[in-house]
Amino acid sequence: MSALSRTLLILGAGGHGRVVADAAIAQGWKRIVVSDRDPARVGQQLLAGVAVLPLDEAVAQSDAVHVAIGSAAAREREAKAIGLPLATVTHPRASVSTHAEVGAGCLLTAQCVVAPGARLGTGVIVNHGAVVDHDVQVGDFTHVAPLVALGGAARIGSRVLLGSGSKVLPGVRIADDIVVGAGAVVRGNLEVPGVYAGVPARRVR
Ligand SMILES: CC(C)(COP(=O)(O)OP(=O)(O)OC[C@H]1O[C@@H](n2cnc3c(N)ncnc32)[C@H](O)[C@@H]1OP(=O)(O)O)[C@@H](O)C(=O)NCCC(=O)NCCS
Structure with missing residues:
Protein backbone atom coordinates (compact mmCIF):
# COMPACT_ATOMS: atom_id res chain seq x y z
CA MET A 1 0.00 0.00 0.00
CA SER A 2 1.47 3.35 -1.00
CA ALA A 3 1.91 5.87 1.81
CA LEU A 4 -0.29 8.33 -0.04
CA SER A 5 -3.25 5.93 0.02
CA ARG A 6 -3.36 6.11 3.81
CA THR A 7 -4.82 8.73 6.16
CA LEU A 8 -2.55 11.64 7.12
CA LEU A 9 -3.09 13.59 10.33
CA ILE A 10 -1.90 17.19 10.18
CA LEU A 11 -1.37 18.30 13.77
CA GLY A 12 -1.45 22.09 13.96
CA ALA A 13 -4.28 24.14 12.51
CA GLY A 14 -2.64 27.55 12.24
CA GLY A 15 -1.16 29.29 9.21
CA HIS A 16 1.65 26.75 8.91
CA GLY A 17 -0.92 23.94 9.05
CA ARG A 18 -2.66 25.56 6.08
CA VAL A 19 0.61 25.46 4.10
CA VAL A 20 1.08 21.78 5.02
CA ALA A 21 -2.51 20.87 4.10
CA ASP A 22 -2.22 22.65 0.76
CA ALA A 23 1.02 20.75 -0.02
CA ALA A 24 -0.40 17.41 1.14
CA ILE A 25 -3.50 17.81 -1.04
CA ALA A 26 -1.29 18.68 -4.03
CA GLN A 27 0.95 15.69 -3.25
CA GLY A 28 -2.08 13.42 -3.55
CA TRP A 29 -2.73 12.05 -0.05
CA LYS A 30 -6.03 10.19 -0.36
CA ARG A 31 -7.38 11.31 3.01
CA ILE A 32 -6.28 14.15 5.27
CA VAL A 33 -7.55 14.94 8.76
CA VAL A 34 -6.53 17.96 10.79
CA SER A 35 -6.42 18.58 14.52
CA ASP A 36 -5.01 20.97 17.08
CA ARG A 37 -4.47 20.90 20.84
CA ASP A 38 -6.26 24.26 21.05
CA PRO A 39 -9.96 23.38 21.53
CA ALA A 40 -10.93 26.79 20.14
CA ARG A 41 -9.74 25.66 16.71
CA VAL A 42 -11.83 22.46 16.67
CA GLY A 43 -14.72 22.78 14.20
CA GLN A 44 -13.02 25.53 12.17
CA GLN A 45 -12.21 25.04 8.48
CA LEU A 46 -8.44 25.00 7.91
CA LEU A 47 -8.99 25.13 4.15
CA ALA A 48 -12.27 24.77 2.24
CA GLY A 49 -13.59 21.28 3.03
CA VAL A 50 -10.89 20.51 5.63
CA ALA A 51 -12.41 20.77 9.12
CA VAL A 52 -10.43 20.66 12.38
CA LEU A 53 -11.37 17.53 14.40
CA PRO A 54 -10.97 16.77 18.12
CA LEU A 55 -7.50 15.25 18.64
CA ASP A 56 -8.52 11.79 19.89
CA GLU A 57 -10.95 11.37 16.99
CA ALA A 58 -8.30 12.45 14.46
CA VAL A 59 -5.55 10.21 15.90
CA ALA A 60 -7.87 7.17 15.89
CA GLN A 61 -8.49 7.60 12.13
CA SER A 62 -4.87 8.21 11.09
CA ASP A 63 -1.97 6.08 9.86
CA ALA A 64 0.71 8.81 9.96
CA VAL A 65 1.19 12.35 11.27
CA HIS A 66 2.81 15.53 10.05
CA VAL A 67 3.39 17.98 12.89
CA ALA A 68 2.60 21.41 11.44
CA ILE A 69 3.88 23.68 14.18
CA GLY A 70 6.41 26.41 13.44
CA SER A 71 8.18 26.34 16.82
CA ALA A 72 11.00 23.78 16.69
CA ALA A 73 10.67 22.84 20.36
CA ALA A 74 6.92 22.25 20.08
CA ARG A 75 7.34 20.38 16.79
CA GLU A 76 9.90 18.08 18.36
CA ARG A 77 7.79 17.52 21.47
CA GLU A 78 4.64 16.66 19.51
CA ALA A 79 6.50 14.43 17.05
CA LYS A 80 7.77 12.36 19.98
CA ALA A 81 4.47 12.35 21.92
CA ILE A 82 1.82 11.63 19.31
CA GLY A 83 2.66 7.94 18.76
CA LEU A 84 2.15 7.78 14.97
CA PRO A 85 4.80 7.40 12.24
CA LEU A 86 6.05 10.78 10.99
CA ALA A 87 5.19 11.58 7.37
CA THR A 88 7.17 13.86 5.10
CA VAL A 89 5.02 16.13 2.94
CA THR A 90 6.49 17.22 -0.39
CA HIS A 91 4.73 19.68 -2.66
CA PRO A 92 4.89 18.45 -6.27
CA ARG A 93 6.55 21.72 -7.25
CA ALA A 94 9.42 21.26 -4.78
CA SER A 95 12.66 20.38 -6.57
CA VAL A 96 14.24 17.64 -4.52
CA SER A 97 17.22 15.71 -5.85
CA THR A 98 16.93 11.95 -5.86
CA HIS A 99 20.48 12.10 -4.48
CA ALA A 100 19.40 14.03 -1.37
CA GLU A 101 18.46 12.34 1.94
CA VAL A 102 15.25 13.57 3.59
CA GLY A 103 14.30 12.45 7.10
CA ALA A 104 10.84 11.59 8.44
CA GLY A 105 8.33 14.34 9.12
CA CYS A 106 9.91 16.98 6.87
CA LEU A 107 8.00 19.61 4.88
CA LEU A 108 9.29 20.48 1.42
CA THR A 109 7.18 23.33 0.06
CA ALA A 110 6.51 24.66 -3.43
CA GLN A 111 9.53 26.18 -5.19
CA CYS A 112 12.11 25.01 -2.67
CA VAL A 113 15.27 23.32 -3.94
CA VAL A 114 17.13 20.50 -2.20
CA ALA A 115 20.30 19.68 -4.16
CA PRO A 116 22.25 16.42 -4.51
CA GLY A 117 24.15 15.29 -1.46
CA ALA A 118 22.01 17.40 0.90
CA ARG A 119 20.94 15.63 4.10
CA LEU A 120 17.90 16.76 6.08
CA GLY A 121 17.19 15.32 9.54
CA THR A 122 13.79 14.64 11.11
CA GLY A 123 11.05 17.28 11.08
CA VAL A 124 12.91 19.85 8.97
CA ILE A 125 10.92 22.59 7.21
CA VAL A 126 12.26 23.86 3.89
CA ASN A 127 9.93 26.73 3.17
CA HIS A 128 8.89 28.43 -0.08
CA GLY A 129 11.71 29.40 -2.38
CA ALA A 130 14.50 28.27 -0.03
CA VAL A 131 17.60 26.69 -1.57
CA VAL A 132 19.53 23.95 0.22
CA ASP A 133 22.57 23.54 -2.00
CA HIS A 134 24.71 20.48 -2.59
CA ASP A 135 26.05 18.55 0.41
CA VAL A 136 24.40 20.78 3.02
CA GLN A 137 23.47 19.08 6.31
CA VAL A 138 20.41 20.29 8.24
CA GLY A 139 19.72 18.98 11.76
CA ASP A 140 16.44 17.78 13.26
CA PHE A 141 13.48 20.19 13.54
CA THR A 142 15.33 23.10 11.95
CA HIS A 143 13.24 25.62 10.01
CA VAL A 144 14.66 26.95 6.77
CA ALA A 154 27.05 24.31 5.03
CA ARG A 155 26.29 22.43 8.26
CA ILE A 156 23.24 23.59 10.20
CA SER A 166 18.92 34.83 5.27
CA LYS A 167 22.02 33.48 3.56
CA VAL A 168 24.66 31.11 4.87
CA LEU A 169 27.92 30.99 2.95
CA PRO A 170 29.29 27.68 1.68
CA GLY A 171 30.89 25.46 4.30
CA VAL A 172 29.77 27.57 7.28
CA ARG A 173 28.65 25.74 10.46
CA ILE A 174 25.78 26.83 12.71
CA ALA A 175 25.35 25.13 16.09
CA ASP A 176 22.11 23.78 17.57
CA ASP A 177 19.32 26.09 18.82
CA ILE A 178 20.56 29.26 17.10
CA VAL A 179 18.22 31.87 15.60
CA VAL A 180 19.35 33.75 12.49
CA GLY A 181 17.36 36.91 11.73
CA ALA A 182 15.56 37.70 8.51
CA GLY A 183 17.92 38.94 5.81
CA ALA A 184 21.12 38.08 7.71
CA VAL A 185 24.27 36.97 5.92
CA VAL A 186 26.23 34.39 7.91
C1 LIG B 1 16.37 38.42 14.72
C2 LIG B 1 15.04 38.31 15.43
C3 LIG B 1 14.76 36.86 15.86
C4 LIG B 1 15.16 39.20 16.65
O1 LIG B 1 13.97 39.23 17.35
P1 LIG B 1 14.02 39.61 18.91
O2 LIG B 1 14.80 38.57 19.65
O3 LIG B 1 12.61 39.87 19.33
O4 LIG B 1 14.92 40.92 18.97
P2 LIG B 1 14.57 42.47 18.75
O5 LIG B 1 13.46 42.65 17.77
O6 LIG B 1 14.45 43.10 20.09
O7 LIG B 1 15.92 42.99 18.05
C5 LIG B 1 17.17 42.98 18.73
C6 LIG B 1 18.12 43.85 17.93
O8 LIG B 1 18.38 43.23 16.66
C7 LIG B 1 17.96 44.08 15.57
N1 LIG B 1 17.33 43.21 14.58
C8 LIG B 1 16.26 42.42 14.78
N2 LIG B 1 15.99 41.73 13.67
C9 LIG B 1 16.90 42.10 12.76
C10 LIG B 1 17.12 41.71 11.42
N3 LIG B 1 16.35 40.79 10.84
N4 LIG B 1 18.17 42.26 10.77
C11 LIG B 1 18.95 43.18 11.37
N5 LIG B 1 18.78 43.57 12.65
C12 LIG B 1 17.76 43.05 13.33
C13 LIG B 1 16.98 45.05 16.19
O9 LIG B 1 16.96 46.28 15.46
C14 LIG B 1 17.56 45.23 17.58
O10 LIG B 1 18.67 46.09 17.53
P3 LIG B 1 18.95 47.16 18.70
O11 LIG B 1 19.14 46.34 19.96
O12 LIG B 1 20.17 47.88 18.25
O13 LIG B 1 17.72 48.00 18.77
C15 LIG B 1 13.83 38.76 14.52
O14 LIG B 1 13.85 40.16 14.32
C16 LIG B 1 13.85 38.07 13.17
O15 LIG B 1 14.48 38.53 12.19
N6 LIG B 1 13.16 36.91 13.12
C17 LIG B 1 13.06 36.08 11.93
C18 LIG B 1 11.58 35.84 11.62
C19 LIG B 1 11.42 34.96 10.42
O16 LIG B 1 11.98 35.18 9.36
N7 LIG B 1 10.63 33.89 10.62
C20 LIG B 1 10.33 32.93 9.59
C21 LIG B 1 8.85 32.94 9.36
S1 LIG B 1 8.37 31.76 8.16
Whole structure:
Protein backbone atom coordinates (compact mmCIF):
# COMPACT_ATOMS: atom_id res chain seq x y z
CA MET A 1 0.00 0.00 0.00
CA SER A 2 1.47 3.35 -1.00
CA ALA A 3 1.91 5.87 1.81
CA LEU A 4 -0.29 8.33 -0.04
CA SER A 5 -3.25 5.93 0.02
CA ARG A 6 -3.36 6.11 3.81
CA THR A 7 -4.82 8.73 6.16
CA LEU A 8 -2.55 11.64 7.12
CA LEU A 9 -3.09 13.59 10.33
CA ILE A 10 -1.90 17.19 10.18
CA LEU A 11 -1.37 18.30 13.77
CA GLY A 12 -1.45 22.09 13.96
CA ALA A 13 -4.28 24.14 12.51
CA GLY A 14 -2.64 27.55 12.24
CA GLY A 15 -1.16 29.29 9.21
CA HIS A 16 1.65 26.75 8.91
CA GLY A 17 -0.92 23.94 9.05
CA ARG A 18 -2.66 25.56 6.08
CA VAL A 19 0.61 25.46 4.10
CA VAL A 20 1.08 21.78 5.02
CA ALA A 21 -2.51 20.87 4.10
CA ASP A 22 -2.22 22.65 0.76
CA ALA A 23 1.02 20.75 -0.02
CA ALA A 24 -0.40 17.41 1.14
CA ILE A 25 -3.50 17.81 -1.04
CA ALA A 26 -1.29 18.68 -4.03
CA GLN A 27 0.95 15.69 -3.25
CA GLY A 28 -2.08 13.42 -3.55
CA TRP A 29 -2.73 12.05 -0.05
CA LYS A 30 -6.03 10.19 -0.36
CA ARG A 31 -7.38 11.31 3.01
CA ILE A 32 -6.28 14.15 5.27
CA VAL A 33 -7.55 14.94 8.76
CA VAL A 34 -6.53 17.96 10.79
CA SER A 35 -6.42 18.58 14.52
CA ASP A 36 -5.01 20.97 17.08
CA ARG A 37 -4.47 20.90 20.84
CA ASP A 38 -6.26 24.26 21.05
CA PRO A 39 -9.96 23.38 21.53
CA ALA A 40 -10.93 26.79 20.14
CA ARG A 41 -9.74 25.66 16.71
CA VAL A 42 -11.83 22.46 16.67
CA GLY A 43 -14.72 22.78 14.20
CA GLN A 44 -13.02 25.53 12.17
CA GLN A 45 -12.21 25.04 8.48
CA LEU A 46 -8.44 25.00 7.91
CA LEU A 47 -8.99 25.13 4.15
CA ALA A 48 -12.27 24.77 2.24
CA GLY A 49 -13.59 21.28 3.03
CA VAL A 50 -10.89 20.51 5.63
CA ALA A 51 -12.41 20.77 9.12
CA VAL A 52 -10.43 20.66 12.38
CA LEU A 53 -11.37 17.53 14.40
CA PRO A 54 -10.97 16.77 18.12
CA LEU A 55 -7.50 15.25 18.64
CA ASP A 56 -8.52 11.79 19.89
CA GLU A 57 -10.95 11.37 16.99
CA ALA A 58 -8.30 12.45 14.46
CA VAL A 59 -5.55 10.21 15.90
CA ALA A 60 -7.87 7.17 15.89
CA GLN A 61 -8.49 7.60 12.13
CA SER A 62 -4.87 8.21 11.09
CA ASP A 63 -1.97 6.08 9.86
CA ALA A 64 0.71 8.81 9.96
CA VAL A 65 1.19 12.35 11.27
CA HIS A 66 2.81 15.53 10.05
CA VAL A 67 3.39 17.98 12.89
CA ALA A 68 2.60 21.41 11.44
CA ILE A 69 3.88 23.68 14.18
CA GLY A 70 6.41 26.41 13.44
CA SER A 71 8.18 26.34 16.82
CA ALA A 72 11.00 23.78 16.69
CA ALA A 73 10.67 22.84 20.36
CA ALA A 74 6.92 22.25 20.08
CA ARG A 75 7.34 20.38 16.79
CA GLU A 76 9.90 18.08 18.36
CA ARG A 77 7.79 17.52 21.47
CA GLU A 78 4.64 16.66 19.51
CA ALA A 79 6.50 14.43 17.05
CA LYS A 80 7.77 12.36 19.98
CA ALA A 81 4.47 12.35 21.92
CA ILE A 82 1.82 11.63 19.31
CA GLY A 83 2.66 7.94 18.76
CA LEU A 84 2.15 7.78 14.97
CA PRO A 85 4.80 7.40 12.24
CA LEU A 86 6.05 10.78 10.99
CA ALA A 87 5.19 11.58 7.37
CA THR A 88 7.17 13.86 5.10
CA VAL A 89 5.02 16.13 2.94
CA THR A 90 6.49 17.22 -0.39
CA HIS A 91 4.73 19.68 -2.66
CA PRO A 92 4.89 18.45 -6.27
CA ARG A 93 6.55 21.72 -7.25
CA ALA A 94 9.42 21.26 -4.78
CA SER A 95 12.66 20.38 -6.57
CA VAL A 96 14.24 17.64 -4.52
CA SER A 97 17.22 15.71 -5.85
CA THR A 98 16.93 11.95 -5.86
CA HIS A 99 20.48 12.10 -4.48
CA ALA A 100 19.40 14.03 -1.37
CA GLU A 101 18.46 12.34 1.94
CA VAL A 102 15.25 13.57 3.59
CA GLY A 103 14.30 12.45 7.10
CA ALA A 104 10.84 11.59 8.44
CA GLY A 105 8.33 14.34 9.12
CA CYS A 106 9.91 16.98 6.87
CA LEU A 107 8.00 19.61 4.88
CA LEU A 108 9.29 20.48 1.42
CA THR A 109 7.18 23.33 0.06
CA ALA A 110 6.51 24.66 -3.43
CA GLN A 111 9.53 26.18 -5.19
CA CYS A 112 12.11 25.01 -2.67
CA VAL A 113 15.27 23.32 -3.94
CA VAL A 114 17.13 20.50 -2.20
CA ALA A 115 20.30 19.68 -4.16
CA PRO A 116 22.25 16.42 -4.51
CA GLY A 117 24.15 15.29 -1.46
CA ALA A 118 22.01 17.40 0.90
CA ARG A 119 20.94 15.63 4.10
CA LEU A 120 17.90 16.76 6.08
CA GLY A 121 17.19 15.32 9.54
CA THR A 122 13.79 14.64 11.11
CA GLY A 123 11.05 17.28 11.08
CA VAL A 124 12.91 19.85 8.97
CA ILE A 125 10.92 22.59 7.21
CA VAL A 126 12.26 23.86 3.89
CA ASN A 127 9.93 26.73 3.17
CA HIS A 128 8.89 28.43 -0.08
CA GLY A 129 11.71 29.40 -2.38
CA ALA A 130 14.50 28.27 -0.03
CA VAL A 131 17.60 26.69 -1.57
CA VAL A 132 19.53 23.95 0.22
CA ASP A 133 22.57 23.54 -2.00
CA HIS A 134 24.71 20.48 -2.59
CA ASP A 135 26.05 18.55 0.41
CA VAL A 136 24.40 20.78 3.02
CA GLN A 137 23.47 19.08 6.31
CA VAL A 138 20.41 20.29 8.24
CA GLY A 139 19.72 18.98 11.76
CA ASP A 140 16.44 17.78 13.26
CA PHE A 141 13.48 20.19 13.54
CA THR A 142 15.33 23.10 11.95
CA HIS A 143 13.24 25.62 10.01
CA VAL A 144 14.66 26.95 6.77
CA ALA A 145 12.32 29.90 6.21
CA PRO A 146 11.16 31.30 2.85
CA LEU A 147 13.89 32.43 0.43
CA VAL A 148 16.82 31.28 2.57
CA ALA A 149 19.96 30.29 0.66
CA LEU A 150 22.29 27.69 2.19
CA GLY A 151 25.62 27.48 0.36
CA GLY A 152 27.20 24.16 -0.55
CA ALA A 153 28.34 21.93 2.34
CA ALA A 154 27.05 24.31 5.03
CA ARG A 155 26.29 22.43 8.26
CA ILE A 156 23.24 23.59 10.20
CA GLY A 157 22.43 22.19 13.65
CA SER A 158 19.16 21.04 15.18
CA ARG A 159 16.23 23.31 16.12
CA VAL A 160 17.81 26.25 14.28
CA LEU A 161 15.59 28.99 12.81
CA LEU A 162 17.05 30.50 9.66
CA GLY A 163 14.89 33.62 9.21
CA SER A 164 13.35 34.63 5.90
CA GLY A 165 15.83 35.54 3.19
CA SER A 166 18.92 34.83 5.27
CA LYS A 167 22.02 33.48 3.56
CA VAL A 168 24.66 31.11 4.87
CA LEU A 169 27.92 30.99 2.95
CA PRO A 170 29.29 27.68 1.68
CA GLY A 171 30.89 25.46 4.30
CA VAL A 172 29.77 27.57 7.28
CA ARG A 173 28.65 25.74 10.46
CA ILE A 174 25.78 26.83 12.71
CA ALA A 175 25.35 25.13 16.09
CA ASP A 176 22.11 23.78 17.57
CA ASP A 177 19.32 26.09 18.82
CA ILE A 178 20.56 29.26 17.10
CA VAL A 179 18.22 31.87 15.60
CA VAL A 180 19.35 33.75 12.49
CA GLY A 181 17.36 36.91 11.73
CA ALA A 182 15.56 37.70 8.51
CA GLY A 183 17.92 38.94 5.81
CA ALA A 184 21.12 38.08 7.71
CA VAL A 185 24.27 36.97 5.92
CA VAL A 186 26.23 34.39 7.91
CA ARG A 187 29.88 34.45 6.79
CA GLY A 188 31.58 32.60 9.64
CA ASN A 189 30.73 29.71 11.96
CA LEU A 190 28.18 30.44 14.72
CA GLU A 191 29.06 28.36 17.77
CA VAL A 192 27.55 30.26 20.73
CA PRO A 193 23.77 29.79 21.24
CA GLY A 194 21.84 33.01 20.68
CA VAL A 195 20.15 35.27 18.16
CA TYR A 196 22.18 36.63 15.26
CA ALA A 197 21.15 39.31 12.77
CA GLY A 198 22.48 41.71 10.17
CA VAL A 199 25.09 41.73 7.40
CA PRO A 200 27.40 40.21 8.35
CA ALA A 201 25.43 38.40 11.07
CA ARG A 202 26.35 39.42 14.61
CA ARG A 203 24.96 38.27 17.94
CA VAL A 204 22.10 40.54 19.12
CA ARG A 205 20.91 38.40 22.07
C1 LIG B 1 16.37 38.42 14.72
C2 LIG B 1 15.04 38.31 15.43
C3 LIG B 1 14.76 36.86 15.86
C4 LIG B 1 15.16 39.20 16.65
O1 LIG B 1 13.97 39.23 17.35
P1 LIG B 1 14.02 39.61 18.91
O2 LIG B 1 14.80 38.57 19.65
O3 LIG B 1 12.61 39.87 19.33
O4 LIG B 1 14.92 40.92 18.97
P2 LIG B 1 14.57 42.47 18.75
O5 LIG B 1 13.46 42.65 17.77
O6 LIG B 1 14.45 43.10 20.09
O7 LIG B 1 15.92 42.99 18.05
C5 LIG B 1 17.17 42.98 18.73
C6 LIG B 1 18.12 43.85 17.93
O8 LIG B 1 18.38 43.23 16.66
C7 LIG B 1 17.96 44.08 15.57
N1 LIG B 1 17.33 43.21 14.58
C8 LIG B 1 16.26 42.42 14.78
N2 LIG B 1 15.99 41.73 13.67
C9 LIG B 1 16.90 42.10 12.76
C10 LIG B 1 17.12 41.71 11.42
N3 LIG B 1 16.35 40.79 10.84
N4 LIG B 1 18.17 42.26 10.77
C11 LIG B 1 18.95 43.18 11.37
N5 LIG B 1 18.78 43.57 12.65
C12 LIG B 1 17.76 43.05 13.33
C13 LIG B 1 16.98 45.05 16.19
O9 LIG B 1 16.96 46.28 15.46
C14 LIG B 1 17.56 45.23 17.58
O10 LIG B 1 18.67 46.09 17.53
P3 LIG B 1 18.95 47.16 18.70
O11 LIG B 1 19.14 46.34 19.96
O12 LIG B 1 20.17 47.88 18.25
O13 LIG B 1 17.72 48.00 18.77
C15 LIG B 1 13.83 38.76 14.52
O14 LIG B 1 13.85 40.16 14.32
C16 LIG B 1 13.85 38.07 13.17
O15 LIG B 1 14.48 38.53 12.19
N6 LIG B 1 13.16 36.91 13.12
C17 LIG B 1 13.06 36.08 11.93
C18 LIG B 1 11.58 35.84 11.62
C19 LIG B 1 11.42 34.96 10.42
O16 LIG B 1 11.98 35.18 9.36
N7 LIG B 1 10.63 33.89 10.62
C20 LIG B 1 10.33 32.93 9.59
C21 LIG B 1 8.85 32.94 9.36
S1 LIG B 1 8.37 31.76 8.16
